Amino acid sequence: MQFEHSAHLRAAHPDLVAGVVQATGITATADVRQRAAGHLARARERLAGGPESTFGEIQAWRRAYTAMGLRPTQYRCASEALLRRLRLDGELPRLHPLVDLCNAVSAAYAIPVAVLDLDRVDGDLTVRPAHGDEDYLTFAGDIEHPDPGEVTYVDAAGRAHARRWVNRQSGLSAVRADTSSVLIVAEALHADAERDVTGLVAALVADLTDGWGPPVASAVLTAATPRFTVRAAGVPGEEVAPATR
Template identity: 60%
Template sequence: MYFQHAPRLWDEHPDLVAGTVVVTDGITPDADVRARVADFTAVALARLADEGTEAELPEIRAWRRTFAAMGLKPTQYRCASEALLRRVRKEGSLPSIHPLVDLCNAVSAAFAIPVAALDLAAVTGGLTVGPADGTEEYETFGGEIEHPVPGEVTYADEAGRAHARRWTNRQSGRSAVRPATRSVLIVAEAMHETAVSDVPKLVATLADEIASLWPVSPTTARVTASAPRLDF
């Protein structure tokens, strides 16, 4: 399997910094992540208290500029980390879905960087982040099938399935982490000025947390314009 960004994406977004965590087996739904989720959520709340709303954070401003450049209204389509921070600000906590998802969401909120967690068993061949041709099938969490708009940035596999829409806006229900999930690909992507140091820190943090909570040995990597493909 592989993960990569299309060359066009690197050309159009030279500030992109992306990192990955891969776990090939061993994820289970019974890990207790509540304490760690609470700690990372507290970090997010403290930062919001210090710096204002999520829209004022440099990580979120960078994604808003990116969405606007793609023709998307930033207040209609938010990157995943902005949506999480908005919920944290309004409700003080995040919903519990699955231990791994809960951990990824809390870390994403703490760093204000979008994090995608995908069940590798639902991915065919590999994933390419790039513009859609419009024939890809995207499955919502409710089971409906949608087709991305041609040119829309998606996570597409070799079977023509889109595992995310509008880049970091919304993941697919097809590859969502569920109780039966054992292997995962986790991706963090950012565009802000300090992303080159923040993304590796986030990736290392997630890998360490996962290794302490499950009997697994995560592998981490950074993908770049000069080394855009990760094979695993």
Template identity: 55%
Template sequence: MARREWTFRGAGARRDAGRVRFRHRDEIWRDFPDLVPAVLFLDGITPDADVSRSVAVHTATALDRLGRGGESGMPEIQAWRRAFAAQGIRPTQYRCASESLLRRLRREGALPALHPLVDVCNAISVAYAVPVAAIDIDRVSGGLEVGYASGTETYVTFAGDVEHPDPREVIFADAGGYAHARRWTNRQSGRSAIRTGTTRALIVAEGLHETAGADVAKLLDALAEALREAWGVAPATAILTADRPAFDTAG
């Protein structure tokens, strides 16, 4: 099967206003062949949705699992620690998003309420121990690619400070030269974080562990159900592979 390939350019991004594109570059599939990504796109988000039932159910699942052993022993977390080490990142200094959330949940017994979309994504992330990123796609220039940084990209922190990723650090990069996540699943950018005015979001979940194929598919189903329940809209969804690496709402 022919692979769908495209490159991001500023002019093209202007012509394709409203189009949502996402992929992992070939180098990521080459270096992390066990990767299983799930992608969802949701239009029609509001900040007043009730996600309490979904959050409670998935948080309870995570707490039950934590009661049987700490997050560091979970195969999902161990796989991400190996991936971070392969990038030259100390996995106990910089933790993947799901490990950080699980540590907080174990210590505090609950996760903070931030925004209904973020809350449900965080709850499902801890239930499956898999990183889940929610991105305000209207704050992204063109499409998003996951790949190695050149070091020239611009990353905006939640505090508004500007950083530049280290060369060969795995980032989510757009056509405008912005990095929307640093250290792969470690730090999301404040530039495209979900906020009160967000109406369209791209959600990405990525697993690397042995049973990621089955687990990420279950996570995708659970997340799609939670989003339909909260906003009454069926999201567009996909599981990506090295042979079919691109998500594109243009079809």
């Protein structure tokens, strides 16, 4: 299986950098609360200096949404929505250890992070403008079709795993109690995206290793290296050094 952003999308967003981590052996019983709390503390510290709307990472996504014809305050990128909730409520909801961890990492770095159950993704996964006939499963169980031109994650079966790029994930590939194999994707568009995504990936590798064991593979994708190969179990991948704490 291959994961990549389409050439059309990269041409429209040349500053795009994506971090990808493949992990197996995921369970719903791991205790990563301390690591998640550390990331949330970092997010709260940054929010103390000003609201999330002032962050360069968020502003870059707002500009991208405006360029795509979307109102950025109506359709917030996932990291902005998390930071806004953290600022207003003081906490983030607990759903699943891995989801909670990735939400905390997303808030700490102000970068959207998606977690997809690989057993529910059919074949290659491409981030591209929709044709309009892709099937998107909501968390309520309804089927929607992304608007033509709307950026989404599309697999080989024509199923859409996101709406409005990094606004909302699909209920189909969302992490469940029985999820064991995942693909984690972080995407950024701001000036220091490559540096920050590299740090985010390294932090996730350290967190996953502590909670579930070493990930199968990880990489930082740019225009020069745009594709990630999801590896079969037992096939070693590229290692990323743990982040400095």
